[in-house]
Amino acid sequence: MIKVSVMYPHKPDARFDHAYYRDKHMPLVKARMGDGCLYYTVDKGLAGGAPGSPPTYIGMCHIFCESVETFQGTFGPHAKEIMADVANYTDLQPVLQISEVVVEK
């Protein structure tokens, strides 16, 4: 199994609507990917490692799929629609990463 992590770097004056992200955007992703997305998780950045420091990422999601091909095959056809929704919750550019799930919950 793999996970696709979408990570939004924290910037002091950036906009990020956590409620929209949780209630609208991520359900849209799941709806379009269908069973291609086994499940997903969402994080809200609280703090960095040093006392009083901001988090590296203000928001993250992790999309779990059977394989990279499954992700590409089920996200790809809807990428345009999904990406068009991003402006509704943030003006940040996310960092993407694909990881192998070594230990799952």
Add this chain to the structure above:
Amino acid sequence: MIKVSVMYPHKPDARFDHAYYRDKHMPLVKARMGDGCLYYTVDKGLAGGAPGSPPTYIGMCHIFCESVETFQGTFGPHAKEIMADVANYTDLQPVLQISEVVVEK
């Protein structure tokens, strides 16, 4: 619930022993934290978002706890021992982040 993400930035010539991390280091963390760590997950970075690009992080773990105080209270007393084990699997300096778990599996 919160998660503490420990993320090791990918560098071309860095050392990272994924097997040791999975089989020795993370079980050590869990053993020392006890019930303070509800569970943890481990990722191995495969690729970045752009075709052919490396992952931002070569390895990550996410430690799930009831609260920041629980993490501090159960990890803190063992931090010295746990940190001393890091050299056994990597020469990288991790990035730490604390997040609120908005959507869990």
